[in-house]
Amino acid sequence: KAQCRRLAVAAQVGLARAIQPVHTPLDGDVVFSVATGAVAPADPIGDLARLGDMAAQVLARAVAIGVYAAASLPGTHGLPPAWRDRFGSGA
Numbered sequence: 001k002a003q004c005r006r007l008a009v010a011a012q013v014g015l016a017r018a019i020q021p022v023h024t025p026l027d028g029d030v031v032f033s034v035a036t037g038a039v040a041p042a043d044p045i046g047d048l049a050r051l052g053d054m055a056a057q058v059l060a061r062a063v064a065i066g067v068y069a070a071a072s073l074p075g076t077h078g079l080p081p082a083w084r085d086r087f088g089s090g091a
Contacts, residue, residue: 003041003048008033010052014059018067031059 011031016022023029033055041047072082080086 003044004033004035006048007052007055010048011055011059013052014056014061015063017056017060018063031055 008031011033012023015029015031019029067083070082070084072079072085
């Protein structure tokens with residue numbers, strides 16, 4: 001349980017790398033971590049540190065891909081345009 005919580009906390013760094021401002025009172029951004037416990041880590045501290053770093057990198061990249069791939073919804077004329085609509089899909 002403690003290691004899953006720590007992994008989720010480390011992955012939150014990915015949100016901070018990709019979203020600014022992050023963790024505002026109304027945004028609801030959250031990361032969960034789940035494990036089966038089937039295999040014990042060989043190096044609990046080192047493996048957790050490496051997994052946390054990878055999770056942060058993957059999450060930051062996933063947010064960026066989502067931003068670049070998103071398109072504006074029809075009927076949202078008062079909102080700022082999506083990245084793709086403003087800069088094109090070749091970003």
